Amino acid sequence: MRPRFKLWIEKDGQLVFSDWRAQLLRTIDESGSLSEAASRLGVHYRIAWEKLHRMEQRLGVKLVEGHSGGAGGGGANLTDAGRELLAKYERLTASLDEEVARRFAALFGEEG
Amino acid sequence: MRPRFKLWIEKDGQLVFSDWRAQLLRTIDESGSLSEAASRLGVHYRIAWEKLHRMEQRLGVKLVEGHSGGAGGGGANLTDAGRELLAKYERLTASLDEEVARRFAALFGEEG
Numbered sequence: 001m002r003p004r005f006k007l008w009i010e011k012d013g014q015l016v017f018s019d020w021r022a023q024l025l026r027t028i029d030e031s032g033s034l035s036e037a038a039s040r041l042g043v044h045y046r047i048a049w050e051k052l053h054r055m056e057q058r059l060g061v062k063l064v065e066g067h068s069g070g071a072g073g074g075g076a077n078l079t080d081a082g083r084e085l086l087a088k089y090e091r092l093t094a095s096l097d098e099e100v101a102r103r104f105a106a107l108f109g110e111e112g
Numbered sequence: 113m114r115p116r117f118k119l120w121i122e123k124d125g126q127l128v129f130s131d132w133r134a135q136l137l138r139t140i141d142e143s144g145s146l147s148e149a150a151s152r153l154g155v156h157y158r159i160a161w162e163k164l165h166r167m168e169q170r171l172g173v174k175l176v177e178g179h180s181g182g183a184g185g186g187g188a189n190l191t192d193a194g195r196e197l198l199a200k201y202e203r204l205t206a207s208l209d210e211e212v213a214r215r216f217a218a219l220f221g222e223e224g
Contacts, residue, residue, distance in 0.1 A: 001128065001171075003204075006118045007212070016113065059113075088219045092115075099211055100119070107200045 003104040007093055016058045017089060024048060025078060025086045028064055034076045059085075115216040119205055128170045129201060136160060137190060137198045140176055146188045171197075 009017040020041075027037035038048035056063050063082030066075070078086065121129040132153075139149035150160035168175050175194030178187070190198065 001121050001123045004120050004122055005208075008116050009113050009216075010116055011113045092215055092219055095215060096117075096208075096212065099215075100208060103204055103207060103211075104121075107204055 001104075001108060003100050005096065005100050007096060009089070011058055014058055016055055017085065019093070021051060021055060022086055022089050022093075024051060025063060025082055028076050029078050029083070029086070032075045032077065034064065034066075037076075113216075113220060115212050117208065117212045119208060121201070123170050126170055128167055129197065131205070133163060133167055134198055134201050134205075136163060137175060137194055140164075140188050141190050141195070141198070144187045144189065146176065146178075149188075 006019070008015060008019075024037060024041060027040050028034055031037050031040065034048055034052070035045045038045045041048065052064060061081045062079050063085065064076050065079050118131070120127055120131070136149060136153060139152050140146055143149050143152065146160055146164070147157045150157045153160065164176060173193045174191050175197065176188050177191050
């Protein structure tokens with residue numbers, strides 16, 4: 001047996017952050033572009049834009065900033081707030097991965 | 113912000129236990145009847161029976177035992193294994209609820 005879990009964050013009862021949203025920020029950070037991130041995650045640009053926009057609205061903070069110009073057109077970068085949110089969420093999920101496995105093994109006598 | 117957390121248990125990549133399944137066992141324990149438990153949980157008897165049967169098959173252990181006869185017809189009770197699985201799962205989820213809130217507060221500086 002193996003424990004599995006899913007974490008997400010709500011604000012005022014509404015979803016504001018999740019594994020998918022973390023992956024979206026991570027991919028924007030890696031690719032420097034929202035449209036490239038959407039493409040890598042297999043969603044339409046509009047969907048990625050809306051999820052990002054709704055997160056920012058609900059959290060009341062800008063997570064990604066756009067910059068335009070250059071040969072490849074506009075790009076996007078995480079803001080400091082976006083980078084911090086992503087880093088904290090990643091630390092939380094990583095530490096919980098370990099903790100869930102540890103507590104499961106202690107109770108069920110199996111490796112998690 | 114508030115962290116939310118959902119746990120489940122897999123065996124060989126297949127779901128074997130979850131909050132809903134824990135609630136099914138708990139309700140069978142309280143009501144002494146699989147059909148009464150199904151009714152309280154708002155599912156057809158057949159659905160409850162199948163979920164239970166599949167759990168038992170995948171875990172390779174009997175979780176509920178039926179007994180027949182009496183004025184009200186047959187009833188159902190948790191086996192020792194069923195009771196133990198439920199108790200361990202409840203301890204795991206309760207302790208993790210606390211741990212998630214604690215770690216979230218430590219990282220995000222808010223009450224979970």
